[in-house]
Amino acid sequence: MKREKTDIFISGGGPAGLSAAAAFGRAGFSVILADPSPPVTEGDAEGSDLRSTAFLQPARRLFEDAGLWEGLAPFGVALQALRIVDTAGEPPALRGERAFRSDDMGTAPFGWNFLNWVFRREVMKRLEQEPNVSLRLGRGFRALVTRTDEALVTLDDGTRLSARLVIAADGRNSPVRDALGIGVRVTRHGQKSLAFTAAHQVAHGNVSTEIYHHGGPFTMVPLPDVDGQPASAVVWMNPGRRAAELLAMEPARFNAEMERRSAGLFGRMKLVSRRAMFPIVSQRASRLVAARCAIVAEAAHVLPPIGAQGLNTSLNDIARLLELARANPDGLGSAAMLAAFERARGPDIARRARAIDLFNRVTRSPSRPLQDMRLIGLKMAHDIVPLRQALMRAGMGPR
Ligand SMILES: Cc1cc2nc3c(=O)[nH]c(=O)nc-3n(C[C@H](O)[C@H](O)[C@H](O)COP(=O)(O)OP(=O)(O)OC[C@H]3O[C@@H](n4cnc5c(N)ncnc54)[C@H](O)[C@@H]3O)c2cc1C
Structure with missing residues (x-):
């Protein structure tokens, strides 16, 4: 040939x-x-x-x-800000939050989902x-x-x-x-992520939200509305066994678990897609x-x-x-x-x-001192302006 x-x-x-x-x-x-x-x-x-x-x-x-x-x-949903929320305890309770806004860097939006x-x-x-x-x-x-x-x-x-x-x-x-x-x-991290779409009562306002708790983040990235309701793509990281349990959970209970894990910040939540599970590796x-x-x-x-x-x-x-x-x-x-x-x-x-x-x-650790460090780190990363801007620039990639 x-x-x-x-x-x-x-x-x-x-x-x-x-x-x-x-x-x-x-x-x-x-x-x-x-x-x-x-x-x-x-x-x-x-x-x-x-x-x-x-x-x-x-x-x-x-x-x-x-x-x-x-x-x-x-088809892209603009991402105007990244909101980082720190939670601890059971059920997860809000301890602090900060929003990183793209207009802070003069490049609105950060990106598109x-x-x-x-x-x-x-x-x-x-x-x-x-x-x-x-x-x-x-x-x-x-x-x-x-x-x-x-x-x-x-x-x-x-x-x-x-x-x-x-x-x-x-x-x-x-x-x-x-x-x-x-x-x-x-490197295997012993964690798995569930990825799915959820509809929720409270609008996302084009803000991507990462809610930290031990086990890994619960991340919500804005999508267009689904059946007239605000919706987000969710990536939920957990230790492997807990992720498998959530994957198999019947939808009504899963919805309640999402509301609990998101500390009620988005009101009622509803699973509106299949759930897919991915191992977390580097x-x-x-x-x-x-x-x-x-x-x-x-x-x-x-x-x-x-x-x-x-x-x-x-x-x-x-x-x-x-x-x-x-x-x-x-x-x-x-x-x-x-x-x-x-x-x-x-x-x-x-x-x-x-x-x-x-x-x-650091962020997935169940250790209370490390969780306290996580919260202090978040406040410093946001409130010290040159540090905030440097981190935002680094997150966007090399120039
Ligand atoms: C839950 C989750 C959420 C994510 N969210 C984001 C995000 O918001 N932003 C972001 O930047 N990244 C994100 N990522 C990462 C992103 O999804 C991956 O980086 C991306 O999908 C990988 O794309 P790829 O083209 O490198 O590889 P793949 O999508 O794996 O494509 C590889 C291709 O190679 C083909 N192939 C296999 N064998 C052969 C062969 N013999 N010959 C030719 N082709 C072959 C396969 O069929 C496949 O189509 C996320 C990942 C996960 C798990």
């Missing part, structure tokens, strides 16, 4: 791989993307991802560059019109051989490709990363590059779902790779380009992973 030539081969059509395909295609590079599981683009369909993603301001720049923003914008299946639908619409991108859905990466000037890729249907750059965006169990012999360090690849290959997104780093850092960190990988490719298109996939990518992204990923890990350990 003849070998097809392409500038870039992307393994993986999750949100990161799809975004990369749109961005590089728009920039004029030829792209082939393969994924054995075609993206599910309807909310009611089997396997639909009902979670949401809060995309921060820097993501918008990449989406504009990729020609995605126009299609996405009507999108349902994941809506995001996939809109990106797929754009990709279907992009002449530089060829989608091979239902087909996966199988093998790879790298040479100085190209990577030779084989797909699981026998298709043979030659690419100047391979982008591994094939998730936490990345087959490309494995084929390259790049190891990963995994994972980091030992290297981000190999000859002709860049490892990005969850193939490179998995972070606990705190502070909307996961996919936003992944988009920063893609934005950086794109910037390097555009600066020197002839050097696409060269050793110099890949070394620059590793230098630019490695330290930022490591810092973010360490900070989230530490934050998770």
